[in-house]
Amino acid sequence: MRKAAAFILLAACAAPAAAEPGLTAAPFLNAPMGARSSAMGQAFAAVAGGAESLNYNPGALAFEERFSVSASYMRGFGDVSHGFAAAPLPLGPLVFTPGLMYFNAGNMYLNLSSGVSGNVAAEVDSAVYASAAWRPTGRLGVGATLKYASLELAETASASALLYDAGVLYRAGRGFSFGASLMNAGGDFRFEAVGDPPPTAQRLGAAWRVEFTPPNFLDKDADLLYCAALLTADRVKARGEDDHYQAGLELDMDMAIGVRMAVRAGYLFDRPAEGFVFGFGLSDGRWSLDLAFDTGKAMNARQQATLGYRF
Numbered sequence: 374m375r376k377a378a379a380f381i382l383l384a385a386c387a388a389p390a391a392a393e394p395g396l397t398a399a400p401f402l403n404a405p406m407g408a409r410s411s412a413m414g415q416a417f418a419a420v421a422g423g424a425e426s427l428n429y430n431p432g433a434l435a436f437e438e439r440f441s442v443s444a445s446y447m448r449g450f451g452d453v454s455h456g457f458a459a460a461p462l463p464l465g466p467l468v469f470t471p472g473l474m475y476f477n478a479g480n481m482y483l484n485l486s487s488g489v490s491g492n493v494a495a496e497v498d499s500a501v502y503a504s505a506a507w508r509p510t511g512r513l514g515v516g517a518t519l520k521y522a523s524l525e526l527a528e529t530a531s532a533s534a535l536l537y538d539a540g541v542l543y544r545a546g547r548g549f550s551f552g553a554s555l556m557n558a559g560g561d562f563r564f565e566a567v568g569d570p571p572p573t574a575q576r577l578g579a580a581w582r583v584e585f586t587p588p589n590f591l592d593k594d595a596d597l598l599y600c601a602a603l604l605t606a607d608r609v610k611a612r613g614e615d616d617h618y619q620a621g622l623e624l625d626m627d628m629a630i631g632v633r634m635a636v637r638a639g640y641l642f643d644r645p646a647e648g649f650v651f652g653f654g655l656s657d658g659r660w661s662l663d664l665a666f667d668t669g670k671a672m673n674a675r676q677q678a679t680l681g682y683r684f
Contacts, residue, residue, distance in 0.1 A: 396613040398532065398562035398569035399522050401476035401498050403611065404428075406445050406457035408663035408679035412652025413621025414639020416605040418578025419542060419552035424459035424681070427472050427504055427518065429576060430554040432540035434468050435506035435514025437461040440684045447677040452479025459502065466509075468516075472502030481527065493528040504538075512544040522571070524562060532562040536571050548582040570612060578607040588626070599627035618642045632657055637665075652677075659683050 407425030410417040417429040421436035424443035440462050447455040459472035478496035499522070506516030518538040525531045540554030554576045561568035581604045588600035603623040610616050621639035628634060635654040641647040652665035660682055667675040 396570075397572040399498060399500075399524055399534075399557075400572050401455065401474070402500060402520075402522060402536075402557050403572045403574055404447065404455050404474075404476070405675075405677075406447065406455060406474060407443070408445060408652055408665040408677045409623075409635075409637065409654060411447075411667070411675075411677050412637035412639060412650055412663070412665035413603075413605055413623055414607075414619040414641050414650055415609075416578060416607040416619045416621040416639060418540070418554055418576040418607050419550045419580035420578075420603070420605060421514070421542060421544075421550070424461055424470065424472070425679070427459050427470055427502060428457070428474075429556075430540035430542055430552045430578070431470075431504050431506055431516030431518045431538050432514045432542040432554065433506075433552060434461055434470055434504060434516050435508040435542070436544075437463055437468050437470075437506075439463065441681060443679060443681040445677060445679040447675055449675045453477070454479075466507055468506045470502070470504040470506070470518075472504065472520075474500045474502070494525070496524070496526055498522065498524045512546070514542045516540055520557075522562075526564070530564050532564050532569075534560050534562045534571060536560075540576075548584075550580045550582075552576070552578045552580075572612060574609055574611040576607055576609050578605065580605045596629040597626050598629055599625075601625045615643075617644060635663075 405411040405415045406428050410422060410425045410429060421433045423437055423441055426433035442460040445457040454477050457474045459470055461468055461470045476498040480492050481495040500520050502518055502520045504516060504518035506514055508514045520536050522536055523533040536557050536559035538554060538556045542550060542552040544550045556574045557571045558573050559571055561570050582601055584601040588597040589595040605621040607619050608616055619641045624636045626634050633656040638651045640649050649668045650665060654661060654663035663679040665677040
C-alpha cells in the first residue's frame, strides 16, 4: 500500500520534475546531458562528439581517437538536478565507454494513510552505461550500449530495467555526416505489478561542417588560426509522442593565444517547455569547459556545465 501510494504521488509531480514528461518511466534517460550538445538544441545524432555522444548515438563514439573524461552537471527548475560522467577509451579499432547518470527530483512531503509522513526524496534515479563502438571503415562508425537503470520513488517504491542503445554514424565527405540511433530500448520498469515502458527514442540526424578561409572573415583584425561552422539537424521520435525536430549551430575558432573558443545556439521546434538554447565553450587542447543555457518556455529553464580533459 505504501508503494502504491508513493507511485500515485510521484505520477502527479513527474511532469515538472522530468525534462520530457510522457507516458513512460525514467524520462531522465532522455535528458540533454552535455553542455555542448544541449546548447546546439540537442541536434547531435550526426556529430562525433566524444563522451556526450553516449546520450545521442553510440556509433559516433567510434571516431574518438584519444582517451578523455567528461563530467556534466545540469540544474533545472526547483531542486531538480542531473549529473553525467563518461570516459571514452580507444583501444585499437574499438572504443569502450563507461558512463554514469543520476537524477534527483528534490524533496517532497509524504503523508500516507498508514500514518507514515515526513519529507522524503521525491525521486532518485541512476543509470550505469557500458558502451562499445567500432569503425569498420574510415567513414563508418557503429556502436551499442547496455545500461542498467534504477528508479526510487519517495523512498518507498523502486524498479529497475536493463536497456540498450544502438547507433551508426557515416561521414559522407565534403563536411557532411549522417547518423541514426535507437535509444533506451528494452524491458519495462515494474513497480509491484504495474509495468511502465522505458523512454525509447529514435533519432535521425544530419550535420555539415564548413571551414572558412581566411579564418578571420568576420573581423579582418581578429587573430584567428582556424574557424569553422557546424550546422546540425535532428528528427526525434520518442515513445508516445509526435515527431520533434531540432537544429543547432556551432562556430568554432582557434585563437593565436592558444585557446579554442566555440559559440553555440539551437532551437527545439514545437516543444511545450523548450525552445531557444545557447552556450559557449573554451579549450586549451586538453582541458575544456562548456556552458549551456535553456531559455525555457515554462518555469523549468536549465543551466548546464561540462568539464572535460583529453589525455
